Amino acid sequence: MNPTTDPRKFLEHLYAVAVRRALxxxxxxxxxxxxxxxxxxxxxxxxxxxxxxxxxxxxxxxxxxxxxxxxxxxxxxxxxxxxxxxxxxxxxxxxxxxxxxxxxxxxxxxxxxxxxxxxxxxxxxxxxxxxxxxxxxxxxxxxxxxxxxxxxxxxxxxxxxxxxxxxxxxxxxxxxxxxxxxxxxxxxxxxxxxxxxxxxxxxxxxxxxxxxxxxxxxxxxxxxxxxxxxxxxxxxxxxxxxxxxxxxxxxxxxxxxxxxxTPQQSLEAAADAARAVGLAAYILSDEMEGESREVGKVHAALARAVAVKGQPFQRPCVILSGGETTVTVRATAAGAPGGRGGRAGEFCLGLAQALQGQAGVYALAADTDGIDGVEDNAGAWVEPATLSRALLKGMKIDDYLDRNDAYGYFSGLGDLVSTGPTFTNVNDFRAVLVL
Structure with missing residues (x-):
């Protein structure tokens, strides 16, 4: 499998490998x-x-x-x-x-x-x-x-x-x-x-x-x-x-x-799968916590450094992480709580916002149980054209972050990752591909 010809399919493959290791x-x-x-x-x-x-x-x-x-x-x-x-x-x-x-x-x-x-x-x-x-x-x-x-x-x-x-x-x-x-x-x-x-x-x-x-x-x-x-x-x-x-x-x-x-075992299985096709793979941690959108921004900063400066990793590579982040659901403008989607989707919102369409960077984040929060998707997919495609539809990412609506944003783009229940659960899986 060549990650450069179909980045999404490749990252979905890594997710599937991680899930399979935990069955x-x-x-x-x-x-x-x-x-x-x-x-x-x-x-x-x-x-x-x-x-x-x-x-x-x-x-x-x-x-x-x-x-x-x-x-x-x-x-x-x-x-x-x-x-x-x-x-x-x-x-x-x-x-x-x-x-x-x-x-x-x-x-x-x-x-x-x-x-x-x-x-x-x-x-x-x-x-x-x-x-x-x-x-x-x-x-x-x-x-x-x-x-x-x-x-x-x-x-x-x-x-x-x-x-x-x-x-x-x-x-x-x-x-x-x-x-x-x-x-x-x-x-x-x-x-x-x-x-x-x-x-x-x-x-x-x-x-x-x-x-x-x-x-x-x-x-x-x-x-x-x-x-x-x-x-x-x-x-x-x-x-x-x-x-x-x-x-x-x-x-x-x-x-x-x-x-x-354990989460680490699944991340290692995904890393081995990436290396099997000649791609360098780096596991940041299986214990990441914090606000999902902020963790997404940190991953974006790292990916941009790799893409632009070749530091701290040489591209092409895939950067993997796991753990359990959190989402603090904020009130909407009408005063009611917002919130559609879960940790993986909110991570992808924060990541896409911070990447600002960085060329050569693709990402997938999904919960290994196949359900992100209370919706029917496992997670979401981000590519360099995510923000521009959304703007063509009149969708501003800041608005969706303000109301914690990752599901609405990525479903509007057709970029939800949907697997159905996987019958296991080793928490968040995140993969950022830098080509």
Whole structure:
């Protein structure tokens, strides 16, 4: 594949390679634990949970007992391979704002965890998106409260660690509480990381992992982003009554976590694919955070330096990065919140604005789960003619940035990247090609 003849097709190929590296069927077998003397119960949540359950079923001995329940996002159950017997129930719920289906699934999981003995195994399948899908409000909170708080967090600009700190302390199942409920059984968690730094306690708010954050930390975050919570719950946080299990808690002594796919592994796979066709490839980081549009501007400055000055890299090359950026949704001129599109689209808006049509620079940014924010696209595509084509249609990029409308901008140009659900999730994928 020649990147100079069809840059978009080439970058879409790199994205596909990155996603393929993170698919559960390619990564699960080597991490499965030994069969226990007693029962094996599978529980889990996340955008990849359905695919992870199928992978466990494919590799778990057919004559060994296996049962369980996982919850994934609506329309994220992959097609079942011919001949594969379903032993783990897969249900669907809403993401990124939780719904009653997610609440019902979490209640059932906590019930299934009760009564496990020391000879039993709980195999937990966790991936990004699990925080919203596995919702079980703390004492004094309703589902409506959780939905409103979740929406406020998503629009606030808080990073994923901050959001999940709050979520842990407002939940009866996150922050190690699911593992606590399984004691004294052995708990093995297979996780697909979607967070900067691959911290298992942050992935899906760590339902089986001890939590080092505190009620005081959650209170500080709520105050920082002006997020209101009901008075009785505020009192419980202040008193420490909603504290999570901490490192060293004996109830979590028999737990283990394995990361079966990470953002860095996917970026390395994409870099190898680029090098295979003779193109230099550079990975900036798999842990990038910050406002999406600002991260886009930084990538643009780097790409322009390469294109114009040959520094710090010689062109032609592709520059790769990952992580989880944020979008602070601003009010529109009418006073209502804006926001159509997600992190990848907003990155592309900031990138295109800063590139100002720089010759020889092309880019693709997409979420590896195939869904950017709450729309139906994975991300977007930028080329040197992006701004000029938009202006011919009367579309000014500043207006779209002002109202966080990446979806409207790139759909108007026919430059959305649409894949449908990929059944995995290792977060943002960004590739900038400089020819």
């Amino acid at each position: 559960p069927l390619h990564n699960t077998a080597a991490h499965l634990p030994a069969q226990p003397k007693g029962r094996t119960l599978v529980l889990g949540a996340g955008k990849a949970a359905g695919a992870m359950a199928q992978a466990v079923e494919a590799f778990w001995p057919e004559d060994a007992p296996l049962q369980g329940l996982v919850v994934t996002r609506y329309q994220h159950i992959p097609p079942r391979p011919p001949g594969l017997t379903q032993r783990i129930e897969v249900v669907e719920a809403a993401h990124p704002v939780p719904d009653a289906a997610g609440l019902a699934a979490a209640e059932r999981m906590l019930g299934l965890a009760q009564g496990l003995g020391p000879d039993d195994l709980m195999l937990c399948l966790i991936s990004g998106g699990g925080s919203a899908l596995l919702t079980l409000p703390a004492q004094g909170l309703t589902l409506a409260d959780k939905q409103r708080i979740n929406k406020d967090l998503l629009r606030s600009g808080a990073n994923i660690a901050e959001m999940n700190c709050v979520r842990k302390h407002l939940s009866r199942i996150k922050g190690g509480r699911l593992a606590e409920a399984c004691a004294p059984a052995r708990v093995v968690t297979l996780a697909i990381s979607d967070v900067p730094g691959d911290d298992p306690s942050i992935i899906a708010s760590g339902p089986t992992v001890a939590d080092a954050t505190t009620c005081a930390d959650a209170l500080s975050i709520l105050k920082r982003y002006n997020i209101a919570i009901p008075g009785p719950v505020l009192d419980l946080l202040v008193s420490g009554a909603l504290e999570t299990p901490k490192p060293g808690d004996p109830a979590l002594a028999n737990t283990h976590v394995d990361l079966i796919a």
